[in-house]
Amino acid sequence: MTSPSSNPSSSSNPPAQVHELPSRLPAATGNPVIDSLNSARHITEVPCARNSLLYGIAGGLGIGVIRGLSANPMVAGNWAVGTFALISLGSWHICQAQMAQERKKVEQIIESMPRRKASSSSSTSPESS
Numbered sequence: 001m002t003s004p005s006s007n008p009s010s011s012s013n014p015p016a017q018v019h020e021l022p023s024r025l026p027a028a029t030g031n032p033v034i035d036s037l038n039s040a041r042h043i044t045e046v047p048c049a050r051n052s053l054l055y056g057i058a059g060g061l062g063i064g065v066i067r068g069l070s071a072n073p074m075v076a077g078n079w080a081v082g083t084f085a086l087i088s089l090g091s092w093h094i095c096q097a098q099m100a101q102e103r104k105k106v107e108q109i110i111e112s113m114p115r116r117k118a119s120s121s122s123s124t125s126p127e128s129s
Helices: 008-012 032-041 049-068 073-122
Strands: none
């Protein structure tokens, strides 16, 4: 006899791994210049890019203006560009890490679905909220 939690079809088929989302970016051609230009044209389709760039622009502008009050424009510009780069890269990295954690949680939920479904079907009375 087999128990309700053991499903022969689930043991033969490993659960689908969701590591990468399908990309809407153009396929790579192998030429770094063309690939970079194509990626720049489709920057809005890169996950987290829009928010990261907006945070970087706002931070760079703010620091540039504040630094411009006490230093010459070249120094203020350097601070603004540096701040833009640091904030953009930092917020993009944080967003990507959050997306990876979310993918792992979704994967764990998907893996646990058959077990939860089997255990709920074995109960005799449905639970009401």
